[in-house]
Amino acid sequence: MSVSAAAVRTLPSGLAERLALAADLFAEHGLEATRVDEVARITGIPRATLYYYFPGKEHILAHLLSSTLDDMAERIETAAAVPGTGRERLERVLREHLAFIASHGATYRLLFAELGRAASLVDIARGVDRAIRAPLRAVLQAGVDDGSLHVLDVHAAASVVHGAVLVSGLEQLLAPSDRTTDRTDAILQVVFEGLGKERVDRRAAEDDHGH
Amino acid sequence: MSVSAAAVRTLPSGLAERLALAADLFAEHGLEATRVDEVARITGIPRATLYYYFPGKEHILAHLLSSTLDDMAERIETAAAVPGTGRERLERVLREHLAFIASHGATYRLLFAELGRAASLVDIARGVDRAIRAPLRAVLQAGVDDGSLHVLDVHAAASVVHGAVLVSGLEQLLAPSDRTTDRTDAILQVVFEGLGKERVDRRAAEDDHGH
Amino acid sequence: MSVSAAAVRTLPSGLAERLALAADLFAEHGLEATRVDEVARITGIPRATLYYYFPGKEHILAHLLSSTLDDMAERIETAAAVPGTGRERLERVLREHLAFIASHGATYRLLFAELGRAASLVDIARGVDRAIRAPLRAVLQAGVDDGSLHVLDVHAAASVVHGAVLVSGLEQLLAPSDRTTDRTDAILQVVFEGLGKERVDRRAAEDDHGH
Amino acid sequence: MSVSAAAVRTLPSGLAERLALAADLFAEHGLEATRVDEVARITGIPRATLYYYFPGKEHILAHLLSSTLDDMAERIETAAAVPGTGRERLERVLREHLAFIASHGATYRLLFAELGRAASLVDIARGVDRAIRAPLRAVLQAGVDDGSLHVLDVHAAASVVHGAVLVSGLEQLLAPSDRTTDRTDAILQVVFEGLGKERVDRRAAEDDHGH
DNA sequence: CATGAATGAGCTTTCATTCAT
DNA sequence: CATGAATGAAAGCTCATTCAT
Numbered sequence A, B, C, D: 001m002s003v004s005a006a007a008v009r010t011l012p013s014g015l016a017e018r019l020a021l022a023a024d025l026f027a028e029h030g031l032e033a034t035r036v037d038e039v040a041r042i043t044g045i046p047r048a049t050l051y052y053y054f055p056g057k058e059h060i061l062a063h064l065l066s067s068t069l070d071d072m073a074e075r076i077e078t079a080a081a082v083p084g085t086g087r088e089r090l091e092r093v094l095r096e097h098l099a100f101i102a103s104h105g106a107t108y109r110l111l112f113a114e115l116g117r118a119a120s121l122v123d124i125a126r127g128v129d130r131a132i133r134a135p136l137r138a139v140l141q142a143g144v145d146d147g148s149l150h151v152l153d154v155h156a157a158a159s160v161v162h163g164a165v166l167v168s169g170l171e172q173l174l175a176p177s178d179r180t181t182d183r184t185d186a187i188l189q190v191v192f193e194g195l196g197k198e199r200v201d202r203r204a205a206e207d208d209h210g211h
Numbered sequence E: 001c002a003t004g005a006a007t008g009a010g011c012t013t014t015c016a017t018t019c020a021t
Numbered sequence F: 001c002a003t004g005a006a007t008g009a010a011a012g013c014t015c016a017t018t019c020a021t
Helices: A013-033 A036-043 A047-053 A057-081 A086-103 A105-114 A124-146 A154-174 A180-193 A205-210 B013-020 B023-033 B036-043 B047-053 B057-081 B086-103 B105-114 B124-145 B154-174 B180-193 B205-210 C013-020 C023-033 C036-043 C047-053 C057-081 C086-103 C105-114 C124-146 C154-174 C180-193 C205-210 D013-020 D023-033 D036-043 D047-053 D057-081 D086-103 D105-114 D124-145 D154-174 D180-193 D202-209
Strands: none
Touching: A013 A036, A013 A057, A013 A105, A013 B023, A036 A047, A036 A057, A057 A086, A057 A105, A057 A124, A086 A105, A086 A124, A086 A154, A086 A180, A105 A124, A105 A154, A105 B105, A124 A154, A154 A180, A154 B154, A154 B180, A180 B154, B013 B036, B013 B057, B023 B036, B023 B057, B023 B105, B036 B047, B036 B057, B057 B086, B057 B105, B057 B124, B086 B105, B086 B124, B086 B154, B086 B180, B105 B124, B105 B154, B124 B154, B154 B180, C013 C036, C013 C057, C023 C036, C023 C057, C023 C105, C023 D023, C036 C047, C036 C057, C057 C086, C057 C105, C057 C124, C086 C105, C086 C124, C086 C154, C086 C180, C105 C124, C105 C154, C105 D105, C124 C154, C154 C180, C154 D154, C154 D180, C180 D154, D013 D036, D013 D057, D023 D036, D023 D057, D023 D105, D036 D047, D036 D057, D057 D086, D057 D105, D057 D124, D086 D105, D086 D124, D086 D154, D086 D180, D105 D124, D105 D154, D124 D154, D154 D180
């Protein structure tokens, strides 16, 4: 189920927990600028022990990213699984996603910093698709099927809502506010209603255009 | 006008051009993992000469990021300045933004990798706001004012459209396609029309419903 | 009888055999460059078990070297013990010595690599003297006593024949040939006949010259 | 002319001289156990400077070995070039060789420790052949041609004299004595006169055998 | 008795940076 | 002005060794 390259040795659960403490380090400094020494210090795991469980520094990061992606996938899938119309489920997923960004901010940012980096051990693009995009497409399609959503292009719609949530989520990380709920509502309003004054059916665009 | 820490010495235009070749390096590896040696090799500028013009490696990156932000600001402002309704100008800005991402992919990704990193020499958040968000807000507001756009919360709307464009732009970088125009159109459709079946005015949902 | 530092615990014979497999490793890489891990892998003895029987890595090597020296001593002494003239016994010893080098090539080389190294646990110089030089000197002296050998300086003669055998033995290791027997014969011919056109007795050169 | 892998950068002559001081270190400890730190300390060359001129530690050793082989080749060739009978030239070469061992003891031992090691950067076997064996064979052949030496198999004879000199040379290193000249003479006596009571022509061996 | 797990100590190597020319 | 040569500083990783079980 994990996206990560399998660790050579099974990581004791105690270590896995303490390792999570290193996520902020990697997020703040990036892979290269994060010193293994610092990871050891902040987690309390001796350097040599880290190398006993991981072949190298990058594998520690890969483990963290994979864990985060797995977490994210689980939480979003759970939110998507709650019964309801497509629209209701979409809203739940988006709120859950925003909450996840808020609680895993550092790692989430890191995920996007590493996204598109060629040499990454973790295929982040695939992980993001699995954890976020696929569930989004599923609920969007459900909305199309049950008539609760107006979606012409599921893929494009998934991009928009993902982008909206990602960007507003990062914004909140950089400039935290206590009006989080308001912001979330405002984002969702735009997503559901769009910016145009009138809805324009594509096939009837010519006619409407003149008015 | 530049966001960057000023280079200690005036950079000969020849060097500035060759330096742009290093953007991909920084984008692919990040600041720390990019070797000054590599920058020297790819630009053809001797290492010591780089240090003659820049106080340190990070200043080279800062220069590149600032240049890109300046470029982006100029192009988007130009697009926004073309006369028309707010809606028309918004569409132009979004298309221009997507084109910019496509042509400056590596640096753009880098911008977001560095975004939120504390120690950056360049205040990227501010630069992004200046280059992208402010113009977006301006045309959104113009659309509100001239009645061509349905926007309740300009700030939230800017987030959504920025996110939509950013995410779809990155997607195209990672999985290039020749249906770029189609994708762009699909994105804009969602942005303008929203996902909801019916538009619901918050305050007067009941009333509006009847119309 | 062993030259080695005694192993702290009695080594089960099973282990002793498997340990011999490590000789090549030490021979190829030397003491420092040979990893205990590799020794464990090639012998099938767990690392920690090696440390149960030996106080440290160098003691494993010492054990191997001592074993080899003991083997060599035994075989050469046996060859020397076969009745005959000094010359006959010398020839037998030399052939046995060459055979030993051929069959213990790696360890033999190692012996000379370690020879003269200060910190060795095994006094290799002494072991080599015991296993090789002393028997050589004994048969040379026997040849002097029974008149079957022409030897003015037993010590020097031992050096020459040792050198001849050592060098030609190593040569065969590095460039194996199926003309081994021929080579051996040729070496012995030089050893027994010398290179000079005429034999010149030092003390009675004039007299001998006439014969 | 050098056997070594070419140094990436031309080594300043000043450094080359100071580097020679490291030969003893390598000789005493071997490649692995010699710390680059120690090489830096003993030569006065900063560690990073060593790495500026050599790609790695082993290349420093390779340089030293190659230099020594080059030196040895030059000195032995010079000795062999002095006019005279083959026998006279051989004797000169052997004395020169012994002198060389005495003056370059550490490196010489190292040469034989590395001999036959697979991964060496320097092809020591070839270097030894070039520096020692080839000149030996040449003077031996000259002795055959001018009738001054009794040699049936030049190759075998070269092995014997090489072995004799090598072994006695190493002996003197390990147990220095002021009777060096005497020892040298004794060695040469054995080499020239052989150990056998009577010279035995190979073709007439059968007859003599019975006696 | 044997051994898997864990780690302290330290070394090679890298690289940003300086400076004499 | 520009740069080749040189180096101080630090980091990743390895590995011999220990010890609880």
